[in-house]
Amino acid sequence: MVSFESDYNNGCHPLVMQHLTETNHESSLSYGFDLWSERARLKIREACECPDADVFFLVGGTQTNATVIDATLRSYEGVVSVESGHINVHESGAIEATGHKVLTLPDHQGKMDARELEAYLQGFHTDEAAGHMVRPGMVYITQPTELGTIYSAQELVEIHHVCQQYHIPLYVDGARLGYALASNTNDVSLPFLAKHCDAFYIGGTKVGALCGEAVVFPHRNADPHFFTIVKQHGALLAKSRLAGVQFDALFTDSLYLRISRNAILWAERVKEIFRLKGYPLLLDSPTNQIFVILSDTEAARLRKKVRFEKWCPKDEKRSVYRFVTSWATTETDIQTLESIVNEKQEE
């Protein structure tokens, strides 16, 4: 059955697997000191044009968010996120488990609005009861967002500017960062991102690796004991080569971008297929997640031949469904989807 269920329902990109296989017999240091982790760090620093960046490899996204945010916040601080932010909804309270509140702002197609952020921060600092409230200590955004939308360079600059005004670090969750970088409408390059935030991570799990996320502190600004923080969060790989080898492959010959471009190419086709047949989209996502509004009977019919996820209810008879592409999506998958969708029209 053809699958558009997620970008983590497959193995890793063949070149990543090949590198794992070819290096498997070699002995190495552990806990991040292995040769491949070091190589991957150099390649990432180069790609970000940040020769001084601190780079760490962790295993998964929830873990990475909890580790970076907990490393940054003081005990009385919280992290500002839009309501639909991954840390606020789908991480089982991992942030709160470290003692910190997620302070929420409304989201606009998944995105934070710089003016709303500024109004909130200004309101906080002039509130006479601020001493009784959780202090904002970090701003968290996702690129792309949970709805597949992306921040433009201008939007990123504005949010970063507000953060700087209020001396609050900005952290960008890049679980699917590749798909933002490869998007047709994107104007935020890796070096631009690195210049306009205090920490971000380059997601591997959802962009062609078996696991692994690369945390980047672009200005050599990691906590001096970040290693210990990673260990305390259960995020330190003994065989760190597992992440190192994979990121070494992903950042060789632009594999990370090539994977992402493949996904974008087919995602644009998915949008087109549904649009042509008159199915409304929830929004015009420029990345690899396409949200289509289907009646429940239409969804049931498609689900006999295609795997995809229900996202959320839309109204009494319709729901939002998500179709996701990845490195593994092929033209054949797209043609299959197209013919299944078209069957409907021909009925």
Add this chain to the structure above:
Amino acid sequence: MVSFESDYNNGCHPLVMQHLTETNHESSLSYGFDLWSERARLKIREACECPDADVFFLVGGTQTNATVIDATLRSYEGVVSVESGHINVHESGAIEATGHKVLTLPDHQGKMDARELEAYLQGFHTDEAAGHMVRPGMVYITQPTELGTIYSAQELVEIHHVCQQYHIPLYVDGARLGYALASNTNDVSLPFLAKHCDAFYIGGTKVGALCGEAVVFPHRNADPHFFTIVKQHGALLAKSRLAGVQFDALFTDSLYLRISRNAILWAERVKEIFRLKGYPLLLDSPTNQIFVILSDTEAARLRKKVRFEKWCPKDEKRSVYRFVTSWATTETDIQTLESIVNEKQEE
């Protein structure tokens, strides 16, 4: 200067102080085993018509909320509150500091809507991604609310019913419970409250004591190690007599209610004074906190002679201001306020 700033800007009720003074020379046990704590527990059980209730005395409200909620929740559970709930706004993240998320619903003049609660709980249990989300493990409401409104018996029954359907304990924060009990529109008695929730606290600090909150588990349903939980939260008084003696006084000859009725009497007069002069109220609060909308110039004029708090901005030129009565409010205070307010009208 006459003060309507809060219900904790004065000492304790004279009868409370008298009891403290008269018992001061006696030796006693500590950590809750003193004679007065035992007496106060009996009187509270009687007032609640809960002969089996577990009753504990803690020091303050934020501490009490964190202790009761943390004692109830499993590590992966959160507490459901309206957005304006005290635990969500003005407790400096004390709940999150114990590792738990505050899950929010909209508030309606400070109150939770039973149908919205039910919709949320039903949605949670049918969400395919529920395993990735914080589980609701307790429902938190305040009586009266942060806006001075109160739940009717019918509303309480409905919320309690939803909680029972979903096997989620209901906890009522009664920091100002007396003012709800004494309100002219109230139909929720202490025994009725005790029957329709799983835990609540009877606030002392804001109702005539120097400090102290009485936590009631009406169905002998306290955690068997609640004593240790209280200690861990830094909420165990060595000289527990301090709370015991005060609650012994407050529950002798209905002092708790008498204090509250005095505050309600004068709060109704405060409302009248402002209404008669055409000042809009934010809402028709039936308890001891009156929220008046004043232009900033009017507020500045009044503040020369009366102390009261700014609550929040209303619009460009106006803000909401709070006037609070207590056991210490006198007819003279009211007359003074009246004449100051009236000065304006006569200009």
Add this chain to the structure above:
Amino acid sequence: MVSFESDYNNGCHPLVMQHLTETNHESSLSYGFDLWSERARLKIREACECPDADVFFLVGGTQTNATVIDATLRSYEGVVSVESGHINVHESGAIEATGHKVLTLPDHQGKMDARELEAYLQGFHTDEAAGHMVRPGMVYITQPTELGTIYSAQELVEIHHVCQQYHIPLYVDGARLGYALASNTNDVSLPFLAKHCDAFYIGGTKVGALCGEAVVFPHRNADPHFFTIVKQHGALLAKSRLAGVQFDALFTDSLYLRISRNAILWAERVKEIFRLKGYPLLLDSPTNQIFVILSDTEAARLRKKVRFEKWCPKDEKRSVYRFVTSWATTETDIQTLESIVNEKQEE
């Protein structure tokens, strides 16, 4: 029945109660901004010869320790204490509940040895696996210790010196500080203590108050958001006057010292009574807690007429029992104890 059970089994000193009574009718600000808290802060700064000290009033000891330690430590740091330290044994895990490990050193009659501290810190910093371990971030000692012993000026200087070498703040738990100050063998004054540590608290609950502990950061070195930290820990009194008035009384005309001296006077007599009759002491405590080794039958006989606590088992037939004096101990109490103890000898 005469009681030597603890120094918190009585009310507050009559002068403290008198001040509470006389000020009760006055209106005041709250949350630490009341007049008496401000006065008490000035008097404490003067007594400590620290005109710049930050002073905060909290409610109880466990809470104070958790608040100060959590305010100081980063998430990956722990606090160093001797094994018998209060935070390590009798605070129900309040430190760990804030996410921090208590790192233990052996105790010597309740005290930490400066050389053992230095050896531990040096070992930590040269351990190749230090990155996988909890970093020491604060040193915690008690003055007097849980066994009633006190650090000499020389010992305090040595510990402080090691802390400074390793850039680790030193915190002194003074739950019973008065009894150290008043001890016949003491050479550590309040100003000397303030010079040789980074934070300490002056215990009120066990030295004549109903509740209350005064935290002192002698070098104006409190966290700028310590107010919020106190609130988050549930340790912020709304009616802060409760603590403020009491400390105002305790630091007027040296009442704090006079209370302590009374307890020391009678504690010395308690030691003498037992020594004269040949009962061994666990150690020669110079403060208000006397630890006597009694056979269980002797203890049972005494307990018919005197209240005192069992401390810990000593050997098969004997245990250590604790006799405590306080502001409330009188010559009559001592004479009663003496005659009861002597009965034995005359049998």
Add this chain to the structure above:
Amino acid sequence: MVSFESDYNNGCHPLVMQHLTETNHESSLSYGFDLWSERARLKIREACECPDADVFFLVGGTQTNATVIDATLRSYEGVVSVESGHINVHESGAIEATGHKVLTLPDHQGKMDARELEAYLQGFHTDEAAGHMVRPGMVYITQPTELGTIYSAQELVEIHHVCQQYHIPLYVDGARLGYALASNTNDVSLPFLAKHCDAFYIGGTKVGALCGEAVVFPHRNADPHFFTIVKQHGALLAKSRLAGVQFDALFTDSLYLRISRNAILWAERVKEIFRLKGYPLLLDSPTNQIFVILSDTEAARLRKKVRFEKWCPKDEKRSVYRFVTSWATTETDIQTLESIVNEKQEE
């Protein structure tokens, strides 16, 4: 350079890599619902003779310990471990970060003594101050221990018996479990272990996998929301196939045991090499970690040609060094080590 540095300084066993490669192109479900995870669960249940066991795959050891222990303990409980226990020393305070104290007993060559455990538990339950102390809520042991020693069946039965008497679950950290199972002196089989504890994990990272630990609740006794707990701890692999495929390989044709036996075979040879040349061992470890006492000059000489870790100082001139074997150790490695060690003797 020949390496005896650790059992995680190499890639995975070739058969594990082969299975990863051969399955890489297949699409699968995620979050533990993939085919290989299900297969691996069945094989592990069979190997443990626990058809009902709940089995979960996590990524690393520290994470697994924190997740299992936090899932079991109530907020006021701690976990009992020997002082040398991994959770107490080398996990950066991961347990305390979840709010729980590690309660320590002395270790005897790394092992807990059942009688000391019983004495501690009995003492706790008869201590009048127990309410002020952290309650023991789980017992943690490691098999093999941090020093390479193993519990005999009799020792395990005794500890389990004490735990049952006091209704405290027993959890066994099996980071290197294979090496215990394969040890020449072992009499604790997987089914026997499963019968005599409440939870344990089968370590993959140190026994031939790239990462992965299999948590087993042998009596279908996992928390019903363990999935959410795993997610909250950042331990849920999106591409769960990474762990599933590896454990599927490890539990096919007894690969897990074969890997372990290879390591034991060569570890015995390592012991012999040092013994024959008169080097004292710290203890007679029956598993894959051999602790040799070397003068620092001898160590320096060996380190020119062999990689191995310094464990801890022994005395002024000597330290303990650790030599570890694994699936990757070959006869050639051993011969090389032998000749290097022998060089010394021939000088």
